[in-house]
Amino acid sequence: MTPDPSRRLFLGAAASVPLALTLGTPAAHAADSAYVMSYFTETTSLGAGSDYGLHLAVSTDGLQWMPLNQNNPVVTPTDGALGLRDPFILRKQDGTFVVLATDLKGTDWSYVSQYVHVWNSTDLRTFTGYHRLKLHDMNTHCWAPEAFWDAGRGQYALIYSAVNSSGHNVIMVNYTTDFVTASAPQVFFDPGYDVIDGDMAVGVNGVNYLYFKKDQTLVGARSTSLDPGSFTAFSTGVAHGGTEAPTLVKSLTSGTWWLWGDTYTPNGVFYAWQSGDLSAGTWTALDQRTYTQPVNSKHCGITTITGTQYSNLVAKWGAPAWNRLKSYNFPDRYVRHADYVGRIDAYPFDLYTDSQWKLVPGLADGSGVSFQSVNYPTRYLRHYNYRLQLDVNDGTSTFAGDATFYRTAGLADPAWSSFRSYNNPTRYIRHSNYVLRIDPVSTATEKQDATFSVGY
Known part of the structure; x- marks a missing residue:
């Protein structure tokens, strides 16, 4: 997200929503050999090249990215603000995908939505079941939604940024099994200061990591539990100018972790850092020769995929006709x-x-x-x-x-x-x-x- 820092909305009452139980089976991640990136596009002038639909890019090494569909959207919201920001792809327990995104088009930060966009997909070539999922009844937003599987609960945790009663952004959570209905919201992480753009790495040597944006830097928190309120900030913040939208990615071929972020401007520039040990909380900036972002990309999410899925995506959407x-x-x-x-x-x-x-x-x-x-x-x-x-x-x-x-x-x-x-x-x-x-x-x-x- 790129929020107006002067904007502060306050919470109202939250209603509980019943759950529907539709558990799947674990996905076979061992076969993964490539990566897919989700993003939206935005240019410096907010003119040509700005598009608030779902964009996809693929990579075989996690660093050099090839946009699909000529860097045009593969699907666009048809409800709410009619646009999205901050898309995120989760491979669910049954091996299919769910796409989540902020319900917001452009940079109208005065637009308030209690909903997030949701699509289902078996292969990221077709998208079905589009709907908006309501997460709360509060007078605040649902920015940068992401999700992870909480095995202890047998549910998905859907986290997002919203403003609490003290007037600063916190990371909220709702629990769901189907991304159609969700539990009442809870505060997942509130360190007492403004935080947005939460991104998780779950179960790394028994520890769970949450990275977020704090004061234009990317900072990490950790916990041996996935319970709301259990995370404690620990890492040294990293930034290149004003930086937001942290994305943690584990290399498929080595013990390296990458931390991606982009600059706090329209048409932001992506920067990447690497670490061999998440528990250390320190990162080394990557040489920009080693990575290239899709043109005009903003606030990405990165998910691993199989080689067959990679080939099928390129076959469906096509490689760029330009360089x-x-x-x-x-x-x-x-x-x-x-x-x-x-x-x-x-x-x-x-x-x-x-x-x-x-x-x-x-x-x-x-x-x-x-x-x-x-x-x-x-x-x-x-x-x-x-x-x-x-x-x-x-x-x-x-x-x-x-x-x-x-x-x-x-x-x-x-x-x-x-x-x-x-x-x-x-x-x-x-x-x-x-x-x-x-x-x-x-x-x-x-x-x-x-x-x-x-x-x-």
């Missing part, structure tokens, strides 16, 4: 055009489509590549006096040669890419003072300037 290119030595910057000049700039920026490219067969040699602009599809990156600019293809052989490059192993890192000029074969695309040009490359710095990651 973004990240700089090796300035990994917060992406190749873009601005006033038709090729350069690298720090993400986010408007328009985000300035950084989207179709890598098409080279105009002068199909074994090479040319960079076709997504938002100016008649224009391509070409060199002119060794500087790269975005020009309309005039159909000449000179233009074709200037706009064609050979993709090679990265000069600074062979897992990345470099691009050699077709008609100036001793020169590579590089940045200099953030402007793109083609130059001979020899020094270590020049090799880094000429190395890029081709992703999304």
Whole structure:
């Protein structure tokens, strides 16, 4: 969430709601080999690229993400505010999925909903049973809903942020077996100060962990119980600027834990930290070279899935028809055009489509590549006096040669890419003072300037 910190709503009376018993069987998580991310999109200007439906991205390593459905929503709420924030995917005990989300469209923090959006899905390719679930009768919100299985209760705990009678946000909980009806709300975690965006890791060496946002930082609490009121804050807070929306993820291939968060702005930037021991409560920032968020993504949730589910999601929703290119030595910057000049700039920026490219067969040699602009599809990156600019293809052989490059192993890192000029074969695309040009490359710095990651 990105709440207005001056807004404080107060609790009213809460009504008890009866439970319906429909328990499932445990899911087979041992087969998981990939990850799915849920998110909504928001741009700096809150204009094009902001979409408050459910978006999905997939990853095989938990760090490099590929948005599905061309970064468009796969489903959108049809009730309440007609939009969502903070989506979360839980794989239930029977192996199917439930999607939860805040009932809020955009940034109208004055909108108050006692409901959360709910969808069911067997495979995250179709979504059924859409409804809103009412969690309380209080004069406050239900922000950033998440859920986990409480084996001792034989129920799911649905946690969310709401304001208590003292006027600050706390983490609330309702219990449910079916996400159709729920128990009366209880305070799950109230350390005496404002907390939102709770995220859980349950049963890690006998300990349960709750991470949350406190004063623009991500902080952890822990308990050997899942009982409301049993958690105690313990960790050192981490942040990169103002940071919110903590998401804990366990690597499927190592003992590493990742903690994701995004900045407290529209079109927030994701940052990630890692730890080999949740009990230590300390985190080390990951190099931004190692991870890439889906473009415009905000407040993500990450769930592990099987390799078959990964393949089926890509088959259903499709891979992007475009790429973004990240700089090796300035990994917060992406190749873009601005006033038709090729350069690298720090993400986010408007328009985000300035950084989207179709890598098409080279105009002068199909074994090479040319960079076709997504938002100016008649224009391509070409060199002119060794500087790269975005020009309309005039159909000449000179233009074709200037706009064609050979993709090679990265000069600074062979897992990345470099691009050699077709008609100036001793020169590579590089940045200099953030402007793109083609130059001979020899020094270590020049090799880094000429190395890029081709992703999304």
